[in-house]
Amino acid sequence: MVDLEQRVRALEQRLDAAEAVLAIQNLKSRYAQLVDQRYSRGAVVEADRLAEVAEQIAALFAEDGVWDGGKALGISRGRDEIAERMRKPTLKFSWHYFLKPEIRVEGDRAGARWDILSPCTTPDGRPHWMSGFEDDDYVRIDGVWLHQSMRLTSVFLAPHETGWQRIFV
Numbered sequence: 001m002v003d004l005e006q007r008v009r010a011l012e013q014r015l016d017a018a019e020a021v022l023a024i025q026n027l028k029s030r031y032a033q034l035v036d037q038r039y040s041r042g043a044v045v046e047a048d049r050l051a052e053v054a055e056q057i058a059a060l061f062a063e064d065g066v067w068d069g070g071k072a073l074g075i076s077r078g079r080d081e082i083a084e085r086m087r088k089p090t091l092k093f094s095w096h097y098f099l100k101p102e103i104r105v106e107g108d109r110a111g112a113r114w115d116i117l118s119p120c121t122t123p124d125g126r127p128h129w130m131s132g133f134e135d136d137d138y139v140r141i142d143g144v145w146l147h148q149s150m151r152l153t154s155v156f157l158a159p160h161e162t163g164w165q166r167i168f169v
Contacts, residue, residue, distance in 0.1 A: 020105040032096040054086035066149040093121035108140040127160035
């Protein structure tokens with residue numbers, strides 16, 4: 001029979017991992033909320049509000065964190081670059097849905113893959129559907145989970161009027 005001390009230690013590890021998953025889900029939810037707060041009523045918010053939101057987004061990353069938007073959006077390293085990037089929206093509107101998380105926790109580090117679906121409006125005013133996935137690495141610093149890196153892979157950006165069926169033909 002496993003002794004009580006070992007059982008308690010095992011339960012504490014499982015509880016820590018479960019709490020980490022919840023904290024990471026909340027972190028990703030906060031990231032999505034803030035990224036979408038850069039827009040209001042089909043337009044980019046005013047500069048002071050945009051700067052405030054950009055700083056809040058950057059604070060969700062470790063000091064040396066990496067935001068990788070792929071070829072189309074570029075890479076930003078460190079909180080200052082991430083905040084600067086977030087002050088330059090490439091859309092007029094977006095609403096991020098992060099789905100089907102696969103989160104793996106190992107102590108103070110974790111990794112995840114999230115599917116993403118985002119209705120958005122391009123600068124020319126046309127509505128689109130964007131779909132893809134994000135691969136994230138996380139780190140727990142002083143008890144707080146932060147993005148260490150985030151890498152977006154876009155599967156498609158399709159005009160709302162025609163949908164995605166035509167982009168695969």
